[in-house]
Amino acid sequence: MEGVIDAPMRRMLTGIGGYSRCVTEFIRVTDVLLPEKVFLRLCPELVQGGMTESGVPVYTQLLGSNPDVLALNAKRAVDLGAPGVDLNFGCPAKTVNNSMGGSLLLRDPARVGSIVASVRQAVPAQVPVTAKIRLGYDNAESLQEIVECIRAAGATELAIHARTKFDGYKPPAWWSRVKTVVHEQDDTTFINGEIWTVADSLEACRRSGCRHIMLGRGALSAPDLALRISTGDSSCAAPLAWMEVASMVEAQFLRSDSQSPRHIGNRTKQWLAYLKRSYEEANDLFGRLRTLHGISEIQAAFDAHRQWYASCAGQPD
Numbered sequence: 437m438e439g440v441i442d443a444p445m446r447r448m449l450t451g452i453g454g455y456s457r458c459v460t461e462f463i464r465v466t467d468v469l470l471p472e473k474v475f476l477r478l479c480p481e482l483v484q485g486g487m488t489e490s491g492v493p494v495y496t497q498l499l500g501s502n503p504d505v506l507a508l509n510a511k512r513a514v515d516l517g518a519p520g521v522d523l524n525f526g527c528p529a530k531t532v533n534n535s536m537g538g539s540l541l542l543r544d545p546a547r548v549g550s551i552v553a554s555v556r557q558a559v560p561a562q563v564p565v566t567a568k569i570r571l572g573y574d575n576a577e578s579l580q581e582i583v584e585c586i587r588a589a590g591a592t593e594l595a596i597h598a599r600t601k602f603d604g605y606k607p608p609a610w611w612s613r614v615k616t617v618v619h620e621q622d623d624t625t626f627i628n629g630e631i632w633t634v635a636d637s638l639e640a641c642r643r644s645g646c647r648h649i650m651l652g653r654g655a656l657s658a659p660d661l662a663l664r665i666s667t668g669d670s671s672c673a674a675p676l677a678w679m680e681v682a683s684m685v686e687a688q689f690l691r692s693d694s695q696s697p698r699h700i701g702n703r704t705k706q707w708l709a710y711l712k713r714s715y716e717e718a719n720d721l722f723g724r725l726r727t728l729h730g731i732s733e734i735q736a737a738f739d740a741h742r743q744w745y746a747s748c749a750g751q752p753d
């Protein structure tokens with residue numbers, strides 16, 4: 437996920453478990469073959485075989501609209517060791533759509549198909565080429581056609597975010613609308629959107645007919661969600677304790693966010709905003725960090741939060 441799930445975050449989340457693969461933040465492809473350093477910056481895992489430390493493959497995500505140039509860049513990613521290439525046809529961002537990328541392409545299913553075909557041809561047959569779409573641009577009327585074009589072009593897997601671009605991120609996600617394009621025993625179509633709990637994952641699969649899911653914000657809101665889904669823990673009896681999660685947030689801050697020259701603290705704040713959904717305690721930490729931008733003051737806020745938490749723990753409910 438752009439701007440929030442970078443390599444240290446992938447390492448942390450896949451270290452908890454439950455993931456069979458993940459993707460990089462997107463590499464925006466316009467009209468040139470990008471230098472190797474761009475791929476290595478967004479996917480440092482390439483130097484270790486394209487896997488996270490816990491052995492989960494990291495597919496390189498490309499976003500663009502030119503089939504030939506996307507193919508060249510996909511080949512470069514694979515030559516550098518990417519175990520798979522993921523194509524983004526779901527991004528609703530204005531800047532991306534203005535340059536004819538992301539979900540805007542859903543208005544032109546044939547072009548989506550030609551992009552997938554071009555990338556498929558450019559990389560060896562054993563390397564997965566996956567695609568991510570929404571139900572459509574302003575409505576879901578072309579979903580069948582979009583999916584047929586993607587499958588005919590040879591995509592290995594397809595993840596469907598069950599909302600249109602016009603829906604944005606507004607709940608609900610229309611899981612049942614995906615059912616029309618899912619086959620019996622379909623292992624290549626993944627349902628995505630509004631999956632925050634184990635119960636949501638079961639309901640999304642039931643309504644869509646999919647057997648596999650892709651997590652989005654839920655992965656940030658509950659870092660052990662994939663593990664609990666994969667082990668079938670629908671009771672949600674023992675999610676990670678807050679202090680364990682808070683330590684992960686601090687470690688992530690130190691490894692990633694504090695290194696960012698211009699936006700220190702932004703990724704941490706964004707993660708905390710999602711954590712608030714599952715952990716009430718995240719509100720306190722978020723409140724302390726919200727206006728801070730310096731490394732030492734943010735670290736002091738983590739310390740103060742720990743003291744606050746310890747003092748609350750001693751209080752009766």
Ligand SMILES: Cc1cc2nc3c(=O)[nH]c(=O)nc-3n(C[C@H](O)[C@H](O)[C@H](O)COP(=O)(O)O)c2cc1C
Nearest residue numbers: 437438461462524568597628629630631652653654
């Ligand atoms: C901050 C943010 C960044 C995202 N970045 C990407 C991205 O790089 N590629 C992509 O295919 N989807 C991206 N998405 C969309 C998510 O993958 C997912 O499809 C969407 O959030 C719906 O799932 P959810 O309701 O479970 O979050 C992003 C979403 C958010 C909120």
